[in-house]
Amino acid sequence: MSGRTANARRMSLRTLLWLAIGILVALFAVSAAFSVYGRLVVRASENVLSERLLPAQHAVSDLTTAYVDQETGQRGYVLTGDPSFLEPYDAGRDAAAASLSDLNALLAGDAKASATLDAVVEAANTWTAQASEPEILARRNDEIADEQVVAMTATGKELFDGLRSQLQDLDALTDERVTEQVDRVRSAQIMANVATALAFVLAIGTAIASLYLTRRLLTRPIERLVADIGAVAEGDYEREIGTDGPREVSMIGGAVDTMRTSLLTQNRQLVRAEHERTRHDEQTRMAADLHDLTIQRVFGLGLALTSLARRHPRLATDLDPLIDETDSIVRGLRAVIFDLQIGAAGLSNGSASLSAAVGEIVESSTAALGFTPDVCLDGPVDQFSGHDAGPELQAVLREALSNVARHAHATSCRVMVAADDDRLALSVADDGTGMGADVIRGHGLSNICNRAAQLGGRAVIRDGAPGTVVEWEVPAF
Numbered sequence: 211m212s213g214r215t216a217n218a219r220r221m222s223l224r225t226l227l228w229l230a231i232g233i234l235v236a237l238f239a240v241s242a243a244f245s246v247y248g249r250l251v252v253r254a255s256e257n258v259l260s261e262r263l264l265p266a267q268h269a270v271s272d273l274t275t276a277y278v279d280q281e282t283g284q285r286g287y288v289l290t291g292d293p294s295f296l297e298p299y300d301a302g303r304d305a306a307a308a309s310l311s312d313l314n315a316l317l318a319g320d321a322k323a324s325a326t327l328d329a330v331v332e333a334a335n336t337w338t339a340q341a342s343e344p345e346i347l348a349r350r351n352d353e354i355a356d357e358q359v360v361a362m363t364a365t366g367k368e369l370f371d372g373l374r375s376q377l378q379d380l381d382a383l384t385d386e387r388v389t390e391q392v393d394r395v396r397s398a399q400i401m402a403n404v405a406t407a408l409a410f411v412l413a414i415g416t417a418i419a420s421l422y423l424t425r426r427l428l429t430r431p432i433e434r435l436v437a438d439i440g441a442v443a444e445g446d447y448e449r450e451i452g453t454d455g456p457r458e459v460s461m462i463g464g465a466v467d468t469m470r471t472s473l474l475t476q477n478r479q480l481v482r483a484e485h486e487r488t489r490h491d492e493q494t495r496m497a498a499d500l501h502d503l504t505i506q507r508v509f510g511l512g513l514a515l516t517s518l519a520r521r522h523p524r525l526a527t528d529l530d531p532l533i534d535e536t537d538s539i540v541r542g543l544r545a546v547i548f549d550l551q552i553g554a555a556g557l558s559n560g561s562a563s564l565s566a567a568v569g570e571i572v573e574s575s576t577a578a579l580g581f582t583p584d585v586c587l588d589g590p591v592d593q594f595s596g597h598d599a600g601p602e603l604q605a606v607l608r609e610a611l612s613n614v615a616r617h618a619h620a621t622s623c624r625v626m627v628a629a630d631d632d633r634l635a636l637s638v639a640d641d642g643t644g645m646g647a648d649v650i651r652g653h654g655l656s657n658i659c660n661r662a663a664q665l666g667g668r669a670v671i672r673d674g675a676p677g678t679v680v681e682w683e684v685p686a687f
Contacts, residue, residue, distance in 0.1 A: 230420060237416050241409030248402030255395040263391050266316040266323075267384045269309045274377045276305035277334060281370045284342040285363055288349050296346070306334070323387065326380045333373040341366035431459050439466055447474045472584050479569055479587070486563060512536035564595040564603070568627055571607050578615040581622060589629040599634045599684045602661045603627070606669075609654045610638040610680045618642025620677060633667075635683040642677045658682060 283299030286292065310331065317323040345366060431454040438451045451467035453460045512533055519529040565587055576582045594600045607625065614623055620642030628635045655671055658680065662669040667684030 230423070234416060234420065237412055241405075241412045244405040245402070245409045248398065248405040251398040252395065252402050255391060255398045259388065259391040259395060262316050263384065263388045266313060267381075267388055269312045269316065270377070270381045270384050273306055273309035273313065273330070274374075274381065276302040276309060277370075277373060277377065278302070280306065280342065281337075281366075284346060285366065288345045288363060288366075291349055299342075299346075320387065323380070323383055326376070326383050330373065330376040330380050333369075333376045337366070337369040337373050341369045430454075431456070435459060435463050435466075438463070442466070442470050447477065468584060471586070472582075475585055475587065479565065479585075482565060482592075486566075508536055508539050563592055564600045565591045565627075567595075567600070567604050568607060568625070571604060571611070572625055575608075575611040575615065579611065579620075579623065580615075583611070583623040583625050585625045585627075587627050591627050591629045591634075594629060594634050594686075597634075597686075599665055599686075602665060602684070603634060603636050603682070606636060606658050606661055606680075606682050607638065609658055610636075613654060614638070614640045614642065614678075618644075618678060630686075632686050633683055634686065635681070637682075638680040639674055640677040641674075644673045644676060645671070645678055 279298040279302030283295045283297065283302065286295035287299065310327075313327055314324075317327055345363075431452065434452045434454065438449060441449045442451065447470055449470075451463045451470060453463040453467070515529050515533045515536060519526045519533065568587070568591075569585065572583050572585050594603070611623070611625075614620055618640045620640035623638065623640040626635075626637040626639075628637075658671065659669040662682050662684055665684040667682070669683075670679075670681045672679050672681075
């Protein structure tokens, strides 16, 4: 029973395989997630850099160029009055408007950059409102005297220098944002590489751990089981079969060990029966030799002494003690022959061997049970062959096996007979349906208890979880 409970608690081979596969899949998923996350961070950082910051940096450069073109065209027109100088001015104004529109979109999420861009727009509007447009209008209307040109261009240059300073701040800020994002891309790349390396190391470690656990939990128990079975198959019946490993391997080992125990018990029974048969043959031969040879010669010696006493009466006094001694020897020999014949007859019909009787009862119950019970004999069982307990044990065993066949619906049964100088015990355990709380005990179970009580012993019939266990024990004397 304990072996079945232990096997039930063991992890099955299917569960072990599914658990190993689940762990491998989970570890692979975790490592893949880390690697993918790292790559996504790199991709996102690169997208920010390529789609926002670098275009913003280029847009700031274009904006600066546009404003410089405006300032150059405006100043050239004011100084010379040549209308061709207004072409770069007008083109720069359109380019500045486009660049400002792009920068507003690209820097929308950056408060500091947006504020710096607003400062640029404000400086540009101030320069346009206070310098470029009034000066162009004055030159176009010929309202500027030559001595005023230098003063007006100086004022415009001062305002444009303020705009240039704001543009430099914006350019420096976009450069700073690009540098920070490049650092983020580099850090993300390093993190992705580390995640990939960790995933690789984790995969290698998982493979090594899987190989180790597979060998320890599956391969090694199977190798030990094969080695133990091979040793038993070669005749080493004393070697126990290992029951380590998953549930299926343990169940196979337990079944083979039960077969080994049964073979060992049957082999011992065969050896014991052979010894008994040999002793029977030897007793029969000795009885025949004593009867046919020794006792006839002693009897003939007695007849010769009697004849001699009759022919020589004078020697009768000396011969009579010899004749009486020969008669005593003949009686002793006849008693020895009788004992040998009785012992041989008992061995031949099996009545004198309790172990043989147990084997016959178990063998005869095989057809009704549908399987062969396991039998184990422990101790000097045959010393109770001539004891009152011997026939009682046989009756109890028949009743117990009959109950198993009729009511238990069992698939296996174990019979244990143990003896020592103080007691004789019988145990019959099956793996059937058990007794149950509503089962009414019949005459058979009562007889089992009564047979033990009559000899001063005890009997217990209990549930074996599963099955039923009958324990019967009586004292030796």
